[in-house]
Amino acid sequence: MLNTSLPSDDCAHHTHIDFPIGTRDANLLALGLQQLSRSAQPWNDPTAAAMSEEQATAIREWWGFHSRADLAQVVTWLSTQRRRREHWQQLLALRDRAARANGGQRPCTAEWLSLIAQSGGTGLGDELDFVRSVAYFERSFGHADSVLYPTQATVTSFDGYALGQAAAIPIWGVGLGLISPDEALELVEQVNEIARTEFGSWQQFGCSYALGRAMHWSDGAAAAHHVHFAAEAVSSMESALDPARGGPWATLPWWV
Template identity: 30%
Template structure:
């Protein structure tokens, strides 16, 4: 649901919201419209792009009916589409930090092994988690080097990737005439509420959204997928007209 090229343009709809809960919700989904040069604070206009939006939903998500659209929205808002295992790993790290004040990779992997023993997890699951911990550490280091995270920043949750996509699912659902305006607006507002509940700041949320995306698609290649989230995130953190600089996070 984005352009093939690397665009990254911050576009605002003059009649769209710029402040308040609805603007906050739209701002949570801003990565994708920025990357595709669409307005961050507006739904897709069904009169202008209904069939195009439907074709894109079918190609990218396998969605061709209103019921399928609703199922995907519900899964995204529940944080069940992506990253549940990653959030478990991040919680294990937070537990270590709460006890010891810090958590390096060996300590994190030790906590994973202890969790595996306690849960009688299959060895391959534990091995996969220990590998994933290393991948997360390396991505966070790159995020800090690229300014996506502060110098001492860590990602707290990747649920934001689902919530941000839920906002865009609302944009596309309305544009494809799979829902009415009220349902789309309700989805945007709910996603914004969930982001506020899980994160502490726009930067915290941006790191979670970015990690969720690259873990799913980038495979430590730091290629187009990485750039497609890094560019918009940088704009959101630094561009003078960015909603993240004007809309209070909480």
């Protein structure tokens, strides 16, 4: 049975009242909350009982799931490769080191490009495009009052997007009849072990997810329609962090 006491807007995260949200299992499932909520399922239901036939068909076709092996392979790929482009990661690491050395104040675009040049890069071409795109999306998402994306948030990787997908896929596998809920939770826990090590809070994970989604689908290009595409995730995760809106991330601890 769905809990309909939550807000009914697009950012609501519906819960299933038969599955307590204060449990360790719920905490693990919350890593995939954004993906599960987008597929109109209660995020805390490991049985995926609300999955419609239409949703099942779409997920199966999009991801190519026809067996448990298919599903496990995709979860492993997302968890280990994480859609990473190593040069992008190196450029983010340069900025992160500079921010840490400056009390958390991230370098401006010009300073970041200078750091890249000092480290053996050119600060031109693809590197310039990358820096400009990150700055563009961060200006679009970030604002001083945001609980998810405060103005000076320094994203250190785009891994959150792939890990959020990897945490949801096993539950979809249950809905597709490929694995049991217990098997799915084992896979979800493995993904969580990676995410909880890399990130220090729901907010850090959410920032990485939002920016990672924008950069992945835009292929690193600064484009307004990709801001709109990822803004849905930003709004949804801000809701998840808001206790006044019943946000699960507001009450569930990051460390489990």
